[in-house]
Amino acid sequence: MHTWHWHDWEGLPYLSCSLLRNWQHGFFTQQFWPRSPDELTKVLHPEASAYRLKQVHxxxxxxxxxxxxxxxxxxELALADGLMSEAPLQAVWVASADCTPVLxxxxxxxxxxxxxxGxxxxxxxxxxxxxxxMQAQGSQLADLRIAMGPAIAGEVYQVSVEVAAEIGASIIPHEDNQKIVQTLHDLPHSPLLADPEPGKVRVxxxxxxxxxxxxxxxSAEQIAIAPYCTYQTPDxxxxxRREQQKKVQWSGIVSVV
Incomplete structure (x- = not known):
């Protein structure tokens, strides 16, 4: 089991994951708002260069x-939703406020x-x-370690059946929305939960x-999921979804020498 640790930086909390122990990294909390990735990089590694995007889903x-x-x-920002390093001491950052940050x-x-x-x-x-x-740059699948940070949890994330089918089509190739949703429901540890409202599910x-x-x-051992839901952890x-405000928390990781 991968463990998650709280750190304190000048009285402000952020999370790290044991699976990524080789790298300086952090899933930062709202307490750091509105600090920029440039400032947050100094918390992780003072000599690293910070990179961020204009995220577009x-x-x-x-x-x-x-x-x-x-x-x-x-x-002056690039439109994209992922950053990958190509040299040591590059800190790559993403912002989220219910969507999943993946390091x-x-x-x-x-x-x-x-x-x-998202x-x-x-x-x-x-x-x-x-x-x-990353594979095109020489990575082997077995060498990857992946941590998914705090995000909205399935039990509180209501979406339409159409949205669930669009997401589900990424793992179940099928044309029929109802078939995709039914197949998702039938999976072991299904990513879908029933919702009392007609035409809705939780994902x-x-x-x-x-x-x-x-x-x-x-393998499952290469993946860690933070035990925190952004919607249910307002502190x-x-x-x-809870506040309807355009505020974010940042997650970043620094490539090593």
């Missing part, structure tokens, strides 16, 4: 070098990735996309991401 994964060629003119490290190459996996990014397989890019997005990774051949985490 897609599945594009960029390297720091590619950021420069994909800038959005308005705010990945490769124990052999030292390279890392940070992904923003339901749309999950439906578009952002985690498998990132893993494929565990982190479980869907886990199933996507297991379909690639990644520590912003939740867009």
């Amino acid at each position: 897609g599945n594009t994964v960029l390297t720091p070098r590619e950021i420069a060629t994909n800038l959005d003119a308005e705010d 990945i490290g490769d124990i052999k190459t030292g390279r890392v990735a940070a992904l923003h996996a 339901w749309r990014g999950t439906a578009k397989k952002i985690v498998p996309q990132a893993i494929a890019r 565990d997005v982190r479980r869907v991401n886990t199933l996507q990774m297991e379909n690639l051949g990644i 520590h985490f912003f939740s867009y």
Whole structure:
């Protein structure tokens, strides 16, 4: 079982995961708001360079070098939802407020990735996309360690049957929405829970991401899921669904030498 640890930085709490012990990393809480990734990187590693994106709920994964060629003119940020390192001491960051922050490290190459996996990014397989890019850089599946941070839990995440089917199609290729949803319900440890409202279900997005990774051949021992729900932990985490405010918490990881 992977363990999660609370750290204290100048009286402010953030989380780390034993699975990513090789890397300086953190799933930061709302108490750090509105500090930027540049400031947060200094908490993890004062010599690392910070990289962030303008997140758009897609599945594009960029390297720091590619950021420069994909800038959005308005705010000087690249439009994407994943970052992967290409050199040591690169801190890659994603923001979330119910969506799943995913941090990945490769124990052999030292390279890392940070992904923003909301339901749309999950439906578009952002985690498998990132893993494929890491493999293209020389990573082996068995060397990857993946931690999914605090996100909205399945028991409180109500979505339409159509949305559930769109997410489910990422692991169950089928044209028929009802068949996808029924097949999801029938899975062991199903990512779907029933909802009393007609046309609605509850979905565990982190479980869907886990199933996507297991379909690639990644073992359960390589994956850790934070035991925290953003919606149900208001003391520590912003939740867009709870507050309807455009506030975020940051998650980041630093590549090693």
